[in-house]
Amino acid sequence: MSVRIRKMVTVVEETLQEGGKTVNPPTRRAAAVAVIENPFAGQYVEDLAPLFEVGEELGELLAKRAVAALGIAGANVQSYGKAAAVGENGELEHAAAILHPKLGAPFRKVLTKGAALIPSSKKRGGLGTVLDIPLGHKDAAFVRSHFDGMEVQINDAPRANEIMVAVAVTDSGRPLPRVGGLKHSEIEGEDGLR
Amino acid sequence: MPDIVIRKRVTIVEEILHEGGPPPQQPLLRGAALSVIRNPFAGRYVEDIAGFMDDLTPLGVEMARHLLQALGGDPARIQGYGKGAIIGSAGELEHGALWHVPGGYAMREALGEAKAIVPSAKKVGGPGTRLDVPVTHINASYVRSHFDAMEVGINDAPRADELLLALVMTTGSRIHARVGGLKASEIKGQDGLR
Numbered sequence: 001m002s003v004r005i006r007k008m009v010t011v012v013e014e015t016l017q018e019g020g021k022t023v024n025p026p027t028r029r030a031a032a033v034a035v036i037e038n039p040f041a042g043q044y045v046e047d048l049a050p051l052f053e054v055g056e057e058l059g060e061l062l063a064k065r066a067v068a069a070l071g072i073a074g075a076n077v078q079s080y081g082k083a084a085a086v087g088e089n090g091e092l093e094h095a096a097a098i099l100h101p102k103l104g105a106p107f108r109k110v111l112t113k114g115a116a117l118i119p120s121s122k123k124r125g126g127l128g129t130v131l132d133i134p135l136g137h138k139d140a141a142f143v144r145s146h147f148d149g150m151e152v153q154i155n156d157a158p159r160a161n162e163i164m165v166a167v168a169v170t171d172s173g174r175p176l177p178r179v180g181g182l183k184h185s186e187i188e189g190e191d192g193l194r
Numbered sequence: 195m196p197d198i199v200i201r202k203r204v205t206i207v208e209e210i211l212h213e214g215g216p217p218p219q220q221p222l223l224r225g226a227a228l229s230v231i232r233n234p235f236a237g238r239y240v241e242d243i244a245g246f247m248d249d250l251t252p253l254g255v256e257m258a259r260h261l262l263q264a265l266g267g268d269p270a271r272i273q274g275y276g277k278g279a280i281i282g283s284a285g286e287l288e289h290g291a292l293w294h295v296p297g298g299y300a301m302r303e304a305l306g307e308a309k310a311i312v313p314s315a316k317k318v319g320g321p322g323t324r325l326d327v328p329v330t331h332i333n334a335s336y337v338r339s340h341f342d343a344m345e346v347g348i349n350d351a352p353r354a355d356e357l358l359l360a361l362v363m364t365t366g367s368r369i370h371a372r373v374g375g376l377k378a379s380e381i382k383g384q385d386g387l388r
């Protein structure tokens with residue numbers, strides 16, 4: 001199944017100051033979002049495999065766009081996440097079918113690595129639904145400075161028969177992290193956890 | 195006059211492929227550059243604020259250049275523009291009006307010969323406030339196909355003592371424009387109106 005895209009949005013956020021202190025270098029996050037037609041809206045379909053393929057296609061497309069928006073090499077991405085919002089005529093399981101079976105592999109290929117689980121969230125909602133894309137370190141999920149999230153919203157999506165699919169990447173953790181835990185500089189990056 | 199203190203920058207690019215009708219050959223791009231800065235007049239009434247417009251000019255120029263780059267870098271592709279401001283709760287609507295001159299100047303600086311007034315919107319609001327930035331044709335305000343708007347907002351801005359400043363550019367008309375009126379191909383482009 002080839003994905004039918006109505007709209008794509010990229011968002012880049014740079015934080016230069018936090019708590020009155022300068023963040024140097026600024027922390028940066030980017031999200032790429034696609035608004036697609038939900039081929040199964042309004043009906044119960046048992047076999048969701050066609051949506052697995054949609055996830056695979058979007059994994060590459062959105063990862064490339066998000067990384068390009070940061071203007072860095074994929075290998076320099078530090079954390080990542082993914083999320084989807086299903087329009088009101090769809091099922092939460094449609095989001096799961098896009099996000100979980102096949103989206104991760106092409107996403108990781110763009111980043112050259114990605115040993116850690118890609119944190120995710122999903123919901124159903126109307127136009128203007130806010131997605132909080134969870135973020136975690138791409139090679140070691142326990143890196144505490146990189147536990148984060150990025151909010152994205154598109155005022156005219158998802159329509160009832162659409163799905164909004166998002167990935168987010170960063171070249172940094174939170175601004176001014178200081179709650180301890182495993183550091184980016186200390187990871188082994190083999191088991192995806194530490 | 196005080197320095198410009200930027201806390202955060204956000205860049206948003208929307209690529210609209212269709213809205214249920216026949217997809218045009220070139221998708222429509224809408225882009226926004228947002229800066230969150232400290233409001234030097236927050237929390238008190240200051241009579242003489244106009245000098246801050248000069249301080250904002252270099253920021254505006256930088257935002258317009260950055261936005262143009264985000265939309266591909268070719269000034270000849272830009273057909274619509276708009277600007278806006280959201281003033282944090284400890285500020286006045288009048289502080290947002292400081293953006294009119296530097297914001298407009300910045301877009302003309304980036305686009306060369308743009309003749310039309312840059313449409314604008316502003317309001318006082320808290321973090322997460324959404325602003326519909328109006329958009330019209332850069333050389334002739336009456337071009338009906340280019341009457342448009344782009345919604346922008348940042349979940350954690352503006353704080354009470356901040357200003358959120360926005361510039362918007364687009365690469366074309368509404369995606370399936372078909373309600374008649376003056377066409378972009380018919381304009382004289384002398385008086386900024388027709």
